[in-house]
Amino acid sequence: MTTLRHNLVGAAVGNFFEWLDFTLYGYFALAIARNFFPAGNEVLSTLAAVTAFAAGFVVRPFGAWCIGRYADRRGRKAAMVATVLLMGAGTLLIAVAPPYKTAGLLGTAMVIMGRLLSGFAASGESGAAGALVIESCPPHRRGWYGAVFSASTYLALAAGSGLALLVFGTLGVERTLDWGWRIGFVVGLCVIPVGAYLRRHMNESLHTGATLVTGAEARTLPARTLAAQVIMVSALTGFGSAVVYLAIVFMPAFATQALKIGQTTGAIGSTLAALAIIAGSLIGGPWSDRRGRSGIMLFGIVLALGLGTPLYERLLASPTPGALFAFQVACALGFGLFLGGSFPFFAERFPPGQRALGIGLGYNIGVMLFGAASPVVSTYALSQGIVRAPLYYLLAAAVVSVVAILCMRKPPAWQRPLIA
Numbered sequence: 001m002t003t004l005r006h007n008l009v010g011a012a013v014g015n016f017f018e019w020l021d022f023t024l025y026g027y028f029a030l031a032i033a034r035n036f037f038p039a040g041n042e043v044l045s046t047l048a049a050v051t052a053f054a055a056g057f058v059v060r061p062f063g064a065w066c067i068g069r070y071a072d073r074r075g076r077k078a079a080m081v082a083t084v085l086l087m088g089a090g091t092l093l094i095a096v097a098p099p100y101k102t103a104g105l106l107g108t109a110m111v112i113m114g115r116l117l118s119g120f121a122a123s124g125e126s127g128a129a130g131a132l133v134i135e136s137c138p139p140h141r142r143g144w145y146g147a148v149f150s151a152s153t154y155l156a157l158a159a160g161s162g163l164a165l166l167v168f169g170t171l172g173v174e175r176t177l178d179w180g181w182r183i184g185f186v187v188g189l190c191v192i193p194v195g196a197y198l199r200r201h202m203n204e205s206l207h208t209g210a211t212l213v214t215g216a217e218a219r220t221l222p223a224r225t226l227a228a229q230v231i232m233v234s235a236l237t238g239f240g241s242a243v244v245y246l247a248i249v250f251m252p253a254f255a256t257q258a259l260k261i262g263q264t265t266g267a268i269g270s271t272l273a274a275l276a277i278i279a280g281s282l283i284g285g286p287w288s289d290r291r292g293r294s295g296i297m298l299f300g301i302v303l304a305l306g307l308g309t310p311l312y313e314r315l316l317a318s319p320t321p322g323a324l325f326a327f328q329v330a331c332a333l334g335f336g337l338f339l340g341g342s343f344p345f346f347a348e349r350f351p352p353g354q355r356a357l358g359i360g361l362g363y364n365i366g367v368m369l370f371g372a373a374s375p376v377v378s379t380y381a382l383s384q385g386i387v388r389a390p391l392y393y394l395l396a397a398a399v400v401s402v403v404a405i406l407c408m409r410k411p412p413a414w415q416r417p418l419i420a
Contacts, residue, residue, distance in 0.1 A: 003203045007136045008145060010198040011129040012152035014084040017191040018122045019153045021091050022056075023160030024188060025115075026249035026375075027267060028181035030256070035099040035178075036108045052112050056119030057372030060364035067124020068357030076132040076356065081199045083125040088192035090118030095185035127360025134347040134355075135205035140289055146343035147285025154277040154336075157248055161271035163187060164252075168264055220353050229349045230362040235404035236342060237366025239301055242397035243335040245371040246390045247308075247328050248273050250378060254390065258382050259319040269325045273332035280336015288341035293348075294409045296341040301398050304334025312391045331394070349408075370397045 025032065033049035071079035093114030097107040129149070137145040163184050171180040221229065251273075252266030284296045307330035315323040350358035374393055381389030 004136050004145075006198075007132055007202050007205065008149060010195070010202040011080065011133050012149055013191065013195040013198055014080060014087070014125055015129055015149065016152045016156045016159075017084065017188060017195055018087055018118075018125055019156035020160050020188045020191070021087065021118055021185070022122075023157050023249060024164065024181075024184040025094075026245075027160060027164040027252055027270075028176075028184065029253055031177040031181035032111065035101075036097065036111050038100055051376055052115055055112060056115035056122075057364075057368040059116050059120045060123035060368050061361060063120035063123030064127055064360030064364040065357065067121075068127040068360035071124065071128035071131065071356035072353055075204045076128045076135075077199065077202050077204045079124055079128040079356070080132065080202070081196060083121040083128065084192060084195040084199060086121030087118050087125070088189060090114040090116075090121065091185050091189055093117065095182050095189065123364045124356075124360055126363045127356035127358070130343065130347060130359045130363075131352070131355040132202070132205045134344060135352065136203075142344035142347070143285040143287070143289035143293070143340060145285075146347075147281040147340045150281050150285075150339050150343050151278045154274040154281070157244075157274035157277075158271050160184070161267045161274065164267045165264060165271070168267070220351060221358075226350075226354060226358060230358055230365070232404050232408050233346050233349060233358070233362025234366035234369065235400050236345070236408070237363055237401075238370040238397040238404075239304075239394075239401035240335055240339060240342065241367045241369075241371030242374055242394045243304065243331050245374045246378060246394055247331040250375045250390070251324070251328060253375075254378070254382070255324055258387065259315070259324070261319055261321060261324060265321045265324065269321070269328045272325055273328040276329045276332035277336040277339065280333045281339040282336075284337040284340020285343070286340075287337075288344065293341035293345040294405050297338045297345070297405055298402065300334045300336070300338030300341075301402060302334075303337065304331045305395065305398055307331075307334070308394070309391065312388070316387055345408075370400075 029049045032052075033045040037045050037048035037052070067079050067083060070082075091114065093110045097110035097114070099107055130146075133145055133149045134142055167180050167183055168176050248270045251270055255261040255266035255269070280300070284300065287296045308327060311323070311327040311330050315327050346359050346363065347355060349362075374390075374397075377393060378389045386392075
């Protein structure tokens, strides 16, 4: 296996596990609510569970700062080995946590601690792994390899959906909500040894020691410029975060509670949406290498909103499985095209000595503000009778991302030598 492919596979395995863990939590949110957050009211209990889900994102800026600085100073490889082990520890806590009825708040505390630990590790994962992939590939192929790496995220979403379907289909709803949900997290833990082994044998991409760099690659940004780039990347992340956490992760619970379609149907739709994102990113990545990043990103947003808005209205008017699938896939395909250009776009904002920190901070602040909050806001709004809340949230996030793209279309002079 070539150095580039080895690095890509090692980065992708950890990325896969991160998103498998998050996806499973989303699909089994009702089970976690029943076991660890009993409130006597299904909506309030679910709201508590998704709030715990969001808690894992609160620590992400802190984790991105700590692990990003470590990756920029000590290397991507060391940081990535640490993150995959920490994510495994967080998932293990959730998998073995005793339910509230037998251990009281101990189990609840273990779930929250597991989410916090996983969130801390995952925040550093995005910066270190993203930097390694971009630095390992030729400049004119960043879009393609970035798309392949990003596909591991949505392969994990599809795998999580498939695993949830298998568990529900095999055990039935009641046994799954009682104890079967743990199977998904235990299966996910099997990825950890593979990921740790691959990452220990990767090749370092950060220029350190005797391998010195000059010119644009050697530069570091002043604190004010770095902060401005991080803010722009955070805004750029808004659209994608809203699509993933509303149209994919949140939709199974939404389909069950608000639309009365069924948990299994929601999981099928999310699987189809994840596959649509993969297809879109594999088209958008090479396109961005040939035609530029911003054009395909704007087109993806327009496509998602142009198709998603009328399809959501149709879903409310006629809540059928077909209407749900159409809405999810339309949003997902548009986001996939956007993703193909956005991944290298993030990395090209920062020089190597600040790349893991810059990507990690920008991405995780954006996910925290736009992604983690979306299920909480939507669940509360739906409980108040605002049935279009997910659509309104998606539209607002898209506007923020469009403004960010327009502000970042032309990089500053110091950056141009870096961008091929």
